[in-house]
Amino acid sequence: MRGSPLRRPRRRHHHHIASIVGVAPETLNGVYGGTKAFVLAFSQSLRKELADKNVRIQAVLPGATATDFWGTAGLPVEHLPGEIVMRADEMVDAALAGFDQGEFITIPSLPEAADWQAYEAARQKLMPNLSRRVPAERYRARATS
Secondary structure, three states, X not given: OOOOOOXXXXXXXXXXXXXXXXXXXHHOOHHHXXXXXXXXXXXXHHHHHOOOOOEEEEEEOOOOEEOOHHHHOOOOHHHOOHHHOEEHHHHHHHHHHHHHOOOOEEOOOOOXXXXXXXXXXXXXXXXXXXXXXXXXXXXXXXXXX
């Protein structure tokens, strides 16, 4: 029955796999960091654009994960310090647990969710001042001296 008021709305979920290098690009090469920063930015944009469309977005930012990626990139995972490498199944389980907890951003290895929340609060605080009609005073002082 199309259009029936009794029909339940469809819930759609999008899980985007970014990486911690999206916020810490100096960890690996610039191209990889840039692509993962794009995934994070795209996820943030989609979240805002689709907020009223019953679509839920999650961005997962894993650290080093034990996959074939490392060997393909020329650095076998065995050459990384073991304490920074998470098994892929544990990363996926953590990502899904984060999703179940309502997280938009899930960083499987981050011990304190409050650390990401503080980072995001600082980013949000910048927003009103990122585009203004005049330069900030510290840049204008030179012009008047």
